[in-house]
Amino acid sequence: MRERPGSGPDTRRPLWHSLWRLRSYLRPYTRIMIVSWVAAFLGIAAGTVIPLVGKEIIDGPVAQGDRAALLPLGLLALGLGVAEAVLTFVRRWSQAGPVLGLETTIRDDLYRHLQRLPMSFHDEWQSGQLLSRATTDLSTIRRFLGFGVLFLIMNILQLTAVVIVLLRTYWPLGLLVTASAVPVVALSLRFEKRYIRVSRQVQDQQGDLATLVEEAALGIRTIKAFGRRRHLYGVFDEAASGLRRTALGKVRLSSRFFTFLEVIPNLTLAMVLLLGAVAVGAGALTLGTLVAFTTLVLQLVWPVASLGYILAMGQEAMTAADRVTEVLDTVPDITGAQNETGTEISAGTGTSAGTGVSTGAETSTGKENGAGKENGTGGENETGTEIEDGRRATGRRPGGRGHLRFEGVEFRFPGADRSVLRDVRLDVRPGETVAIVGATGSGKTTLTSLVPRLRDVTGGRVTIDGRDVRDLSLPSLRSMVATAFEEPTLFSMSVRENVTLGRADATDREIREALEIAQATFVFDLPWALDTRIGEQGMSLSGGQRQRLALARAILGRPRVLVLDDTLSALDVETEALVEEALRRVLADATGLIVAHRASTVLLADRVALLSHGSIAGVGRHADLLSSVPEYRALLAQDADLDPERALR
Amino acid sequence: MNDSWRGVAAEDQDQVSESVSLLLRTRSRRLLADLLRPHRRRIALLTAVIVLSSAAGLALPYLVKAGIDDGIPPMLAGGGPGTLLTIIALVVAATLVQALTRMVFLQMSGRIGQDILLELRRRVFDHFQRLSLSFHEKYTSGRVISRLTSDVEAIGELLDSGFDGLVTAVLTLCGTAIMLLVLDVRLGLAALLPLPVLLLFTRWFRRESSVAYRRSRQAVALVIVHFVESMTGIRAVQAFRREPRNQEIFERLNADYRDANMRSTRLVAVFMPGIKLIGNVTVAAVLLYGGWLALNGTVTVGVLAAFLLYLRQFYEPMQEISQFYNALQSAGAALEKLSGVLEERPDVAEPRRPVPLDGSRGEVPGGAPGRGSDGARGGLRFEAVEFGYDGGRAVLPRLDLEIPAGQTVAVVGTTGAGKTTLAKLMARFYDPVAGRVLLDGVDLRDLDEAELRRHVVMVTQENFLFTGTIADNIRFGRPDAPTAAVVEAAEAIGAHTFVSALPEGYGTQVGKRGGRMSAGQRQLVAFARAFLADPAVLILDEATSSLDVPSERLVQRALRTILADRTAVIIAHRLSTVEIADRVLVMEGGRIVEDGPPERLIARSGRFARLHQAWLDSLARD
Numbered sequence A: 001m002r003e004r005p006g007s008g009p010d011t012r013r014p015l016w017h018s019l020w021r022l023r024s025y026l027r028p029y030t031r032i033m034i035v036s037w038v039a040a041f042l043g044i045a046a047g048t049v050i051p052l053v054g055k056e057i058i059d060g061p062v063a064q065g066d067r068a069a070l071l072p073l074g075l076l077a078l079g080l081g082v083a084e085a086v087l088t089f090v091r092r093w094s095q096a097g098p099v100l101g102l103e104t105t106i107r108d109d110l111y112r113h114l115q116r117l118p119m120s121f122h123d124e125w126q127s128g129q130l131l132s133r134a135t136t137d138l139s140t141i142r143r144f145l146g147f148g149v150l151f152l153i154m155n156i157l158q159l160t161a162v163v164i165v166l167l168r169t170y171w172p173l174g175l176l177v178t179a180s181a182v183p184v185v186a187l188s189l190r191f192e193k194r195y196i197r198v199s200r201q202v203q204d205q206q207g208d209l210a211t212l213v214e215e216a217a218l219g220i221r222t223i224k225a226f227g228r229r230r231h232l233y234g235v236f237d238e239a240a241s242g243l244r245r246t247a248l249g250k251v252r253l254s255s256r257f258f259t260f261l262e263v264i265p266n267l268t269l270a271m272v273l274l275l276g277a278v279a280v281g282a283g284a285l286t287l288g289t290l291v292a293f294t295t296l297v298l299q300l301v302w303p304v305a306s307l308g309y310i311l312a313m314g315q316e317a318m319t320a321a322d323r324v325t326e327v328l329d330t331v332p333d334i335t336g337a338q339n340e341t342g343t344e345i346s347a348g349t350g351t352s353a354g355t356g357v358s359t360g361a362e363t364s365t366g367k368e369n370g371a372g373k374e375n376g377t378g379g380e381n382e383t384g385t386e387i388e389d390g391r392r393a394t395g396r397r398p399g400g401r402g403h404l405r406f407e408g409v410e411f412r413f414p415g416a417d418r419s420v421l422r423d424v425r426l427d428v429r430p431g432e433t434v435a436i437v438g439a440t441g442s443g444k445t446t447l448t449s450l451v452p453r454l455r456d457v458t459g460g461r462v463t464i465d466g467r468d469v470r471d472l473s474l475p476s477l478r479s480m481v482a483t484a485f486e487e488p489t490l491f492s493m494s495v496r497e498n499v500t501l502g503r504a505d506a507t508d509r510e511i512r513e514a515l516e517i518a519q520a521t522f523v524f525d526l527p528w529a530l531d532t533r534i535g536e537q538g539m540s541l542s543g544g545q546r547q548r549l550a551l552a553r554a555i556l557g558r559p560r561v562l563v564l565d566d567t568l569s570a571l572d573v574e575t576e577a578l579v580e581e582a583l584r585r586v587l588a589d590a591t592g593l594i595v596a597h598r599a600s601t602v603l604l605a606d607r608v609a610l611l612s613h614g615s616i617a618g619v620g621r622h623a624d625l626l627s628s629v630p631e632y633r634a635l636l637a638q639d640a641d642l643d644p645e646r647a648l649r
Numbered sequence B: 001m002n003d004s005w006r007g008v009a010a011e012d013q014d015q016v017s018e019s020v021s022l023l024l025r026t027r028s029r030r031l032l033a034d035l036l037r038p039h040r041r042r043i044a045l046l047t048a049v050i051v052l053s054s055a056a057g058l059a060l061p062y063l064v065k066a067g068i069d070d071g072i073p074p075m076l077a078g079g080g081p082g083t084l085l086t087i088i089a090l091v092v093a094a095t096l097v098q099a100l101t102r103m104v105f106l107q108m109s110g111r112i113g114q115d116i117l118l119e120l121r122r123r124v125f126d127h128f129q130r131l132s133l134s135f136h137e138k139y140t141s142g143r144v145i146s147r148l149t150s151d152v153e154a155i156g157e158l159l160d161s162g163f164d165g166l167v168t169a170v171l172t173l174c175g176t177a178i179m180l181l182v183l184d185v186r187l188g189l190a191a192l193l194p195l196p197v198l199l200l201f202t203r204w205f206r207r208e209s210s211v212a213y214r215r216s217r218q219a220v221a222l223v224i225v226h227f228v229e230s231m232t233g234i235r236a237v238q239a240f241r242r243e244p245r246n247q248e249i250f251e252r253l254n255a256d257y258r259d260a261n262m263r264s265t266r267l268v269a270v271f272m273p274g275i276k277l278i279g280n281v282t283v284a285a286v287l288l289y290g291g292w293l294a295l296n297g298t299v300t301v302g303v304l305a306a307f308l309l310y311l312r313q314f315y316e317p318m319q320e321i322s323q324f325y326n327a328l329q330s331a332g333a334a335l336e337k338l339s340g341v342l343e344e345r346p347d348v349a350e351p352r353r354p355v356p357l358d359g360s361r362g363e364v365p366g367g368a369p370g371r372g373s374d375g376a377r378g379g380l381r382f383e384a385v386e387f388g389y390d391g392g393r394a395v396l397p398r399l400d401l402e403i404p405a406g407q408t409v410a411v412v413g414t415t416g417a418g419k420t421t422l423a424k425l426m427a428r429f430y431d432p433v434a435g436r437v438l439l440d441g442v443d444l445r446d447l448d449e450a451e452l453r454r455h456v457v458m459v460t461q462e463n464f465l466f467t468g469t470i471a472d473n474i475r476f477g478r479p480d481a482p483t484a485a486v487v488e489a490a491e492a493i494g495a496h497t498f499v500s501a502l503p504e505g506y507g508t509q510v511g512k513r514g515g516r517m518s519a520g521q522r523q524l525v526a527f528a529r530a531f532l533a534d535p536a537v538l539i540l541d542e543a544t545s546s547l548d549v550p551s552e553r554l555v556q557r558a559l560r561t562i563l564a565d566r567t568a569v570i571i572a573h574r575l576s577t578v579e580i581a582d583r584v585l586v587m588e589g590g591r592i593v594e595d596g597p598p599e600r601l602i603a604r605s606g607r608f609a610r611l612h613q614a615w616l617d618s619l620a621r622d
C-alpha cells in the first residue's frame, strides 16, 4: 500500500464541521448571496403557484362557464411563468460570483499555506495528493456550496410549502403525505454514514492515482532506461481498478438509496388517489381539489428524489472539506519570529514551536485568511512589505557580517529513532569559509538545511551574528542565506527567472556577473539567451549546466552566508578550477559553508570541519587534518593503496 | 497541409478556426465512440431497461387521470370502487416496475461509466509511457497529471450524470410528446409548437459553451502545472523566498481559471432559465387554449388536468437535457485534449517487425553464466550519426564509433560536450537525425523494446527513486529477483553497509522521490538497481559523482569484476574511473577528439593528458 499521511476522517468531530468552517469564505459575498437567495425563494414561490392557477382555471371559469375570468387567470399564469424564468436567471447569474470566488479564494489560501509548510511536511505529502485536494476536492465543495445547499434548502422549502398547501387543502390527505417523510428521513441518516466513508475512500484513491501519475511522469527516464513501462502500467492499473471497485460500491449504495427515494412519493400518490376518491365520494372534497392535490403530490416526486443526489453531493463535499482542512490545519512549525519586523507572513500561528496537526481548536488559519481577503489586504501584500523589511535589514547589515555558529545542535528527523546530528559545535567567523567533509549519508545536507531553516534543530541552536535563526523573520533570514543545493532544483521557466529566483529585481549586469562567476555563460548561446525556457527541472540542459545555473542563482543574491552543497560535482576538472577561481572572490566577502567530497573543493575553504557520526570530529586546516586525522585522510586522499573500508572504521 | 491541430498542438491555442474545431470535434467523437463500442450490448440492454422505466413513469399521470375521470364517477354514481381499485393497483405496479428498473439502470450505467473511465485511464497512462522523452521534455509532468486527473474526471462527470439524464430525458420527452398528441391533437400541437425555438436556442448554447469550456480546461491545466512544479521544487521556493511571486502567479492563473469558469457558468445561467421560460410560456398558453376548449366542451376536465401534468413532465427533463448538454460540453473539451494526446506518435517508435538479436552469433566462448545465452554480446556501433535536440542545433555533428563487445570505455570532456547525449543515443532515448546506432549489428530502431532494455541499461545523471522500500527500488530493473540477489547487488557495489545500518534495512521507505536518502545513498541505490538488472551493455552517466571517495573506490573496485564480461560506457569527470577503462574517448563540442587506451593518451600529451594532469594536480594540492 502506498503511504498516505493523515488520511481518514476525524470521527470525533461532527461530519459537517470542516465544511461549516469554510463558510467564512462566503462572507465577502453576503449581499449578492442575499439577492440570489431571495430570487431563489421567489422563483420557487412562482413555480409553486402556477399549478394552483391551473386549479383555479379548472375549478372556476371552466366549471362555471365563466369566459371572462379565463383570460386574466391565463395571463397570471403567463406572468408567473415569465417571473419564474427571470428569477431563475437572476439566481444563477448572481450565484456564479460567490461560488467561483469561494473556490478560487480557498485554492489561493491552500497554495499559500502549502508554500509556508516546512520541508518535513513536503517530505511526507506527495504533490498528487495535494493536487487532488486543490482541484477535485475544491470543485466538489464549490458545487455543493453553490448549488447543492441552495437546492437542498429549496427542496426542503418546496416540500414544506407543498405540504402546508396540502394540509390546508384537505388536512387528512395532507397528514398522510407528511407521514411519508418518516421513512425518507430514517433512511437518509443511515445512508449518510456509509456514503461518507466510501466517498472519502474514492477521494483518497483519486489522490493516490494522481501521485502515481506524477511519479510515472517525473521518473520517465528511469522507467525508460530499465524498460519498465509494463511494470508501472501494472501498478497504475491496480490502483485504477481499485478506484473503480470503490466507485462501483458507491454506485451500488446510492442507486439503492435513490430508488427508494423515488418509490416513496409514488406510493404516496397511490394512497392519495385511493383516499381522495373516498373523500370525493363522501362529498368532503371537490373533484377540482383532488386534481390540484394530485398535481401537488406529483410535484413532490422530483424534490424528494433529487434529495438523494443532493445529500450525496453534500457528503462528498463534507469529506472533501475534511481533506482540505486537514492540510490547512497543519500548523507550519517553521515560522519566522514576529518581533523582528512586526508582521509575519499572513496569519501566523504565533509560536515558532507549533506541534504538528492541530486539533479542531486551532481553526484559525482558514478563517483568518478568508477574513484577510475580505478587507482587501491579501497575505501577499504583507509578504511584500516583509521582504522589503528583510532587504533593508540586509542592506543595513546591523552589527554583523554573517557570523554563523552551530551551538550544540541536535537534529532528528520526525519519526526517526536516532538523531542524525548530535551536539554539533561549529563557529564560522564572518567572511570565513568552512568546508564540511563527511562520508555519504553522514548528515552534511541536513546540517546545511538548518541554516535557512528549511528544517529546524531539535536541540541546541544555530545563530547568525549572535541571533538565533528562529528569532529572525523567515524572509530576512532567507535573504541572508543562499544555498546551492546538491540537486539543482530548477523550474520550467526562462533562464532569467530561474537565476533571479531569489532576487527578481536583479539587473542584467548582475545576472551576467553571477553567470560569469559560475562559468554559466553558455546560456547566452541558447536560442533565446536568457529568455530560453529550460524545461521541467532544467532537463533540456546538461548536468553540469544545470548545476552551474543553480550556483549562479545562489551567488546572485550576494548573500551574507553562502551555502554550497556539493555543487561542483558534475563539473569537469577544468571548469571546476575556473569556477573555484571565481568563487574565491565571492567567498572573500561572504561567510561560506561548503559541502565537499573532493580535495579540490575543500581547498576553497579556510578551514575544514569533519562530520562524523553526527558530530564534528575535528576542525582545522586541510593539511593539518590530512596529517593528523586518519578518518579525514581516508575520506579525501586519493591514493589507491588505502583500504577505504578499514580506514572508515 | 495545416497541422496546427494534430496531436497536442492545438492545446494551447485559445481560439481555433472553424475547420480545425470541426476536426477536433470529430477526433473527440471518434475517441468517445471507440470507448463506447465495447459496451454496445450493455448499452442496448440499458436502453431497454430505461424504456421500461420511463414507460412506467409516464403511465403514472395517465393513471391519475384515469382514476379521476373513470374511477371516481362510478363511485359518485353509487357504483362499486372496482375500477378505481384496479387503477390504484396499476399505480402501485407501475411504481414498483419503475423502481426496480431504475435501480438496475443506475447500477448498470454506473458500471459502464466506471469501465469506460478505467479504460480511458489505462489507455492514456500507457500512451504517456510510450511517448518518447522529447515529448515529455516539452509537455511537463503537470500537464500529464492534469490530463489524467481533471480531464478524466470531467468525462467521469458526464458518464455519471450523462446516461441517466440523457436517456431518461429523451425518452420522457418523446413519450410525453406522443401522449400529448394522443390526448388531444390540437392541444398537443400547441404544446409542441415552441420546439424549433428550443432547438435554435440549444445550438446557440453549444457554440458558445464549447469555446468557454475549452478555455476553462486550458486554464485548469495551467493551474495544475504551476501547482505541481512549485510543490516539486518547494525547497528552492522556500530557500529563495519565491513564495510571494509564486503566490502572485498562482493567483493570476487561478483567477484566469475562475474567469473561464465564470463564462461557462454564466452561459448556463442564460441557457437554463431560457429553457424554463419557453416551458412556462407554453404552459400558460396551453392553459388558456385548453381552458377555452374545455369551456366549449371540446375537451374534458380530466384531459386538461392530464395535459398540465404532462407538460410539466415535458419541460422538466428539458432541464436535465441541458444539464447533460452542459456536462457534455465540458467533457468534450477534455476529450479533445485526451484524444490529442492519444494521437501523438512516439518519435522513438517501436519497430513494426522487430529483428531478434542473433543468439548464436552473440555467443561468447566461455561467456559469463547467466548472460550471453539470451542473445546480446554488447557490441555497439555508431554509423555516421548526427543528432540535435528537437531539430535544433546539432549537438553531435557526425559521429562514427565502434565499441567492441566487452570493452570498458570511459567518456570524458567538458560539461555540455555531448557525453550524455551520446549515451542517450546508445540507450535509444532518442533516435539519431541521420545515421544509425547498432547493437550487435542490429539497428536499435529494429529491436524489440523489451529486448533492448534488457540488454542496455543506463544509469542517468539524475537518478530517480520511486516511493517504496529500498528493496523495491533495487528490484526495479528485475522485479522477480529474490531478496538474496538484491542484497548481493547492494553488497557488490558497497551499498550494503549503509542499508543494513538502517533500522529497517532493505525495508526502509525511501520517501517521495527518495527524499529520505542522502544524495550519495540515492546514487548507490540507483547503481545497485542497474547492477541487478544485469545488462550486456551498462551505461553509467556520472553514477558516482555524489559519493565520497571511499565509497567511490568501493564502487570502482566492484566495477572491475562487474564489468569484466560486459560492455560498459562510463561517463565521469573524476578521472579515477579511467583507471578501470580499456579505452578513453575525449569529447569536445559533440565530436570525439581523442580515442585510445588511457596510457597511450596520457603519453601523447594531448587534450586528455592535460585533463589528466589537471586532475592529478587537483589531488595533490594538499
Ligand SMILES: Nc1ncnc2c1ncn2[C@@H]1O[C@H](COP(=O)(O)OP(=O)(O)OP(=O)(O)O)[C@@H](O)[C@H]1O
Pocket (backbone or CB within 6 Å): A123, A413, A416, A420, A438, A439, A440, A441, A442, A443, A444, A445, A446, A447, A486, B511, B515, B516, B517, B518, B519, B520, B521, B546, B548
Ligand atoms: N527526510 C528524511 N527523513 C529521514 N531520514 C533522512 C531524511 N533525509 C535524510 N535522511 C537520513 O539522514 C542521513 C543524513 O542525510 P544527508 O542527506 O544529510 O547526508 P549527506 O551527508 O548530505 O550525504 P551525501 O554526501 O550523500 O549527500 C542519511 O542517513 C539519510 O538516510
Ligand SMILES: Nc1ncnc2c1ncn2[C@@H]1O[C@H](COP(=O)(O)OP(=O)(O)OP(=O)(O)O)[C@@H](O)[C@H]1O
Pocket (backbone or CB within 6 Å): A539, A540, A541, A542, A543, A544, A545, A570, B137, B389, B390, B395, B413, B414, B415, B416, B417, B418, B419, B420, B421, B422, B461
Ligand atoms: N533535452 C535537451 N534538449 C535540448 N538541448 C539539450 C537537451 N539535453 C542536452 N541539451 C544540450 O546538448 C548539449 C550537450 O548536452 P549533454 O547533456 O550531452 O552534455 P554532457 O557532455 O553530458 O555534459 P555534462 O558533463 O554537463 O553532463 C548541451 O549544450 C545541452 O544544453
Ligand SMILES: [Mg+2]
Pocket (backbone or CB within 6 Å): A444, A445, A446, A486, A565, B518, B519, B520
Ligand atoms: Mg548531501
Ligand SMILES: [Mg+2]
Pocket (backbone or CB within 6 Å): A542, A543, A544, B419, B420, B421, B461, B541
Ligand atoms: Mg551529462
